[in-house]
Amino acid sequence: MNFSRHRHSSYVGLPALVLLIAATGCSSADDTTSTAVPSPDTKVTELCQNLDKRLPREVDGLDRKDPEPRSTLTAGWGSPAIILRCGVERPPKMIDPKVAEGGDADAVAGGVNGVDWLMEERGGGAYRFTSASRLAYVEVTVDKGPDTSTVLVDLAGAIKSAIPEGIAD
Template sequence: MFVYRLIAGSAALAVGLLCACAGPVTVPAPQPTSAAVVEACDQLNHALPSSVLNAVRRTTEPQTPTTAAWGDPPITLRCGVTKPSGLTPTASLLRVDGVDWLPEQRSAGYVFTTVGRQAFIEVAVPSAYAPETGVLTDLAPAITSAVPVVTQ
């Protein structure tokens, strides 16, 4: 029993060190357009989970409250992005745990952007994490608690 725990603990430590040694993830920082968006992004940054789909949170470059990343390949989050061009009156949206998202398929996965919140939040999910919507479930509690709903 002790040997098993020691091996399991060593494996977990090795995985953690691999993520830590991978270095920071370059995530282009958005430029929020209002004080309310800056505040919402700051609140979100403090509420974000330490892991998403068991992928450990990583440092971003530049280090800013508008960006976050988890795992390798990295799942990235950018808070305070501009309204996505694909958001039209006829766009198909997803609702995951109280958060509305605009999904956009890309060659290497999906980009999801929140809709109807104080800030547009963009989450890029590599296809390695398919089904990519699982990430949204892990992020929903932080978003619902930190970024207010707005009425259009």
């Protein structure tokens, strides 16, 4: 009699285990964005950590949802609409004289609310912006959905207060 009761509880546990596995497979972790974490020097890392503390909780109406792996050098809003990486290398197009003169169609320089940017078209309606004239390069990748002007306006205050003007090494 004890044996049949034990068998019964095993069968009851099996559907619960299957349900748990199915729920885990469909969890919200599946839509987590992954991004490469920059590896700048100590001075730039400190500037980027300061920026992380000042970043807004919402950009273009999207809540902050940081990419994996978690780092004070990266941030995200939406899924995966907007990704910020601080401490990136200077983009080659930033020092190309054709870009400075407006000769490169897929890279344009400009400023938004006191922060200068190099804008590069990524295809499919996505853009990459890299800050210029700051002591650390901040890269913002915007998927085709968000309004890029709103994104840069929302981030400008934090960047101006955390990353001083100057030329990054």
